[in-house]
Amino acid sequence: MMMVVGGIDAGGTATKCLLLDGAGNTLFAHQGQPANYQVGPDEAAKAIKATLAAAMAGAGIDRVELLGVGLAGAGRKPELERMKACLGTLEGVNRYALTDDGEIAVLGAHRGQPGVVLIAGTGSIAYGLRQDGTMIRNGGWGAILGDEGSGYWIGLKAVQAVIRAEEGRGQQTVLSTAVCRGLGIDSLTALPALVYNSSLGRKEIAALVPTVVQTAADGDLVAAAIIDAAVHELALLVEMVQKLMDFPRAKVAVSGGLFANPLFMAAFTERLAEASGSTPVKPSHPPVVGAVIYGARQSGWPLPFLELKQ
Amino acid sequence: MMMVVGGIDAGGTATKCLLLDGAGNTLFAHQGQPANYQVGPDEAAKAIKATLAAAMAGAGIDRVELLGVGLAGAGRKPELERMKACLGTLEGVNRYALTDDGEIAVLGAHRGQPGVVLIAGTGSIAYGLRQDGTMIRNGGWGAILGDEGSGYWIGLKAVQAVIRAEEGRGQQTVLSTAVCRGLGIDSLTALPALVYNSSLGRKEIAALVPTVVQTAADGDLVAAAIIDAAVHELALLVEMVQKLMDFPRAKVAVSGGLFANPLFMAAFTERLAEASGSTPVKPSHPPVVGAVIYGARQSGWPLPFLELKQ
Structure with a gap:
């Protein structure tokens, strides 16, 4: 049998x-x-x-x-x-x-080998499997409490930056046009009704990531600051797990929608090398x-x- | 009659x-x-x-x-x-x-006179009535998109700072003990379930404000940074409205739960004086x-x- x-x-x-x-x-x-x-x-x-x-x-x-x-x-x-x-x-x-x-x-x-995985899609979390078989986790507290550097986090920061620019409390940014187009709205005044009755949810806001990445690549300082902050947060998750690993040669695999974006993957790869000397691999x-x-x-x-x- | x-x-x-x-x-x-x-x-x-x-x-x-x-x-x-x-x-x-x-x-x-009102409780918003009768507003985009400097915003920043400290991604802070006691939990691991099933809502998180204010006054740097950021955000709302006023002598009234806290009121009064030379009054x-x-x-x-x- x-x-x-x-x-x-x-x-x-x-x-x-x-x-x-x-x-x-x-x-x-x-x-x-x-x-x-x-x-x-x-x-x-x-x-x-x-x-x-x-x-x-x-x-x-x-x-x-x-x-x-x-x-x-x-x-x-x-x-x-x-x-x-x-x-x-x-x-x-x-x-x-x-x-x-x-x-x-x-x-x-x-x-099955000891290693680190960083997952960043709509949310964000890092896991480590130690040689002694124990697991380590960092991040992943969800959209309200955490998920720093995730797709939703990036999209929401972009929307907030656009609102602040519109209201004079933040720097002007090309994101204003790009985000409205991305969300399919003519004016920001439509936004609260969409967000608070949940017809514009976490996935739709996370879907702004390619727009933010491209706007950053095109030289917009506000968008660039958001992407910088995101890769910093994600590298920090990895660093915290690495600190508690008992296997120095543990590899770092990255998974989730964010890393499907080549520009974002490049920015993260650079940041991770600076932060911990690691090179991300695919699972x-x-x-x-x-x-x-x-x-x-x-x-x-x-x-x-x-x-x-x- | x-x-x-x-x-x-x-x-x-x-x-x-x-x-x-x-x-x-x-x-x-x-x-x-x-x-x-x-x-x-x-x-x-x-x-x-x-x-x-x-x-x-x-x-x-x-x-x-x-x-x-x-x-x-x-x-x-x-x-x-x-x-x-x-x-x-x-x-x-x-x-x-x-x-x-x-x-x-x-x-x-x-x-009925032209003037500015800053309302900061669970949310935050500033309004101005111009001499020509038109209204100006700044802020008030709600808990997800805005409400910077509000009670919920302060409470949430405190909770997030405690999580980051716990996970090694943020500075250690006295808030860790104070926030858990304030929320009635023994451990942070209880937090996601409480927040995401909404039994710990915006009001309960905003109720952490006195704890954060007191911890800041006691010299905790993390708590102090949160309160500094909050009074900065609130002063910014007022400044933006003042910019568009057509009545230079317009007074600034403050209203809402945050200003019932004397330490917070003192910190805001100082910040507003620096930012715009105004002194807040009660409605x-x-x-x-x-x-x-x-x-x-x-x-x-x-x-x-x-x-x-x-």
Whole structure:
């Protein structure tokens, strides 16, 4: 009988499931409904079970030897405990292990080796996996309390700078035209109604990033100051994690929408080199592979193939 | 038959109605349900009508010659037009006129004379009434887009500074203990759940202001920097309005919870003197009196008594 191992990356956008055979070959990959802890552990458990069942059906199997599950928003022990209670036993799964999305991200990014991952999309957070197996995190306090340097943070700073320029409290900036065009409004007076009734949400504000980056590159001082501040904040997250690492050669992988922008990636690369002498790399594997590694490790399974295959 | 004039200050906390006789004597004052435009113009109209009816019953009258109404959150023309449509005719009122809360605040604060009002509580905004009758406003973009220097802004900066100190990204500060005690939490890890499920709202965060002010006064550099930044932002709002005034001797009145704190008031007074050479004064009359003045002016009624009585 073929041995099957699996991983689940349960996130706010989708729940991804990957099933591999014992040699590391993909049997089936499936993407199901989102399953963030914040939306409720019962809903999350339902989405995880449905995604797993669909993947197993797709692969034509009825048994998984071991499964690793990483869940967004379940970073602390009480949340993991509650989530385990909601998940209960998983039908057809011999052994499974649950952790948060940070751990599977860092395990995937560095193929199980100690390392650092900086994730910067709408939000921002850095994780480190130490050689002794413990995790470190810095940042990621959400849109109100933190997420400094994130896409939402950059977009909001741009909108605020435009308002301040308009009202005479801030420097004039080319962002004024660019931001209004980007948000599809004729005048800033339309802004409060849009923002406070949530029809202009975090994603739409984060979508201003390419505009801000380009305006900065074109020489606008206000936009340049925002991008400088953002890369400073992101490099600081990495530095704080690096301080607590026990593996000096740990690599820094970067992931998330911000780094898809070449100008932003270049600015961050320069800042990180100044701050810590590191060079950012792309993750070796996605978090769902990290989930497989996590499940394997928790079960004492070596999974050597994952350290060999690139 | 006795002539009665009235004013309504319809705000997010309560709707206040004041009825005066033609000589300026108070007949009845009544406080009813809140009536912010943002909660819906129909609800606001209902609260305004109920408050007026209760005040008229209390005064034992069935007719008001003229009524001024100031409504929170109705600062722009389309909102005022929509609100007028919802209000329709007011039973027992011969003439009424509607404006926003800023105009009645400044009319009350300076007894109808040109002047500036800075309001800083949970939010922050400055208004100016020019001699030519036009209004100027600066700030007041709400908790996400603006409200710089407000109570919420100060409280949030304090919470963010505590998180950054905890994570090694910011300077150590005495605020760490003070803020946790102020919010009634043992550990910062409890914070995201409280903030993002809204059980810890803007008011609770703004309630940290006395703690931050006292910590600053006790010599904590992080707290002092937050208070310095706040008084700078508030003075900037005043300066921007003063720039556009056509009445050089216009006084600056300050109102709102922040100025009830003597240490904060002292810091702001010093900053405003440096910034614009002005000395802040307390409002001469509350906004509901400004509403009476507004109603009278719109009806061509001189109301000389309000300019005589202190």
